[in-house]
Amino acid sequence: MASRHSIKNKGFTLIETAVAILIFIIGAYLIAISYLNVVRGYINTRNVQISLSNIKLALDKIWKDMKYGIEFSTTTNCIIFKRIFDCKDEKVCLDGNKLKANIAGNESVLTDEKVLEINSLNVDMKGIINPSDPNYILSSPKLITISISGNLILPKGGKSPFNIQMSVAPINSVFPQPKCIAQPTP
Numbered sequence: 001m002a003s004r005h006s007i008k009n010k011g012f013t014l015i016e017t018a019v020a021i022l023i024f025i026i027g028a029y030l031i032a033i034s035y036l037n038v039v040r041g042y043i044n045t046r047n048v049q050i051s052l053s054n055i056k057l058a059l060d061k062i063w064k065d066m067k068y069g070i071e072f073s074t075t076t077n078c079i080i081f082k083r084i085f086d087c088k089d090e091k092v093c094l095d096g097n098k099l100k101a102n103i104a105g106n107e108s109v110l111t112d113e114k115v116l117e118i119n120s121l122n123v124d125m126k127g128i129i130n131p132s133d134p135n136y137i138l139s140s141p142k143l144i145t146i147s148i149s150g151n152l153i154l155p156k157g158g159k160s161p162f163n164i165q166m167s168v169a170p171i172n173s174v175f176p177q178p179k180c181i182a183q184p185t186p
Helices: 014-067
Strands: 069-074 078-083 089-095 098-103 106-109 116-126 143-153 159-168
Touching: 014 069, 014 078, 014 089, 014 098, 014 116, 014 143, 014 159, 069 116, 078 116, 089 116, 098 116
Parallel strands: none
Antiparallel strands: 069 078, 078 089, 089 098, 098 106, 116 143, 143 159
């Protein structure tokens, strides 16, 4: 008679098969969780990068408009000026914790409050602002600096502070009495 454990009984027992399947399931679960964490991290990083890129694009547009702007004034949380190439009023303001731009009554939000929390908008103008002054070229702003500070909202509830500054020397500080160049309507 052959023994019970002969070479011909070459299979796994039911317990060995169950343990192998359990180890496989645990490994697959750990790999899936790791993959999901990597994807979540990528999405969060991409959202932050998109928000910062949007702020940069908005500030580049504001910088260009201010470069060719006239009749600058400020309020507590706003800078107001007139665009020289189309005579439209432009206003950049901090409203709550959002940065908004208003061009000729059309308002748009420049920041995503889920990712960026804006705490302050400071405008510093060097030069006296008085467009009625006959020596306007001498009293117009020579340098305007906008400083935006706030917090970058991190995915797990943390915050990272940031401060963005830009300075512009408006064209009206060089040319005497610049006027709006209204474009003819087609």
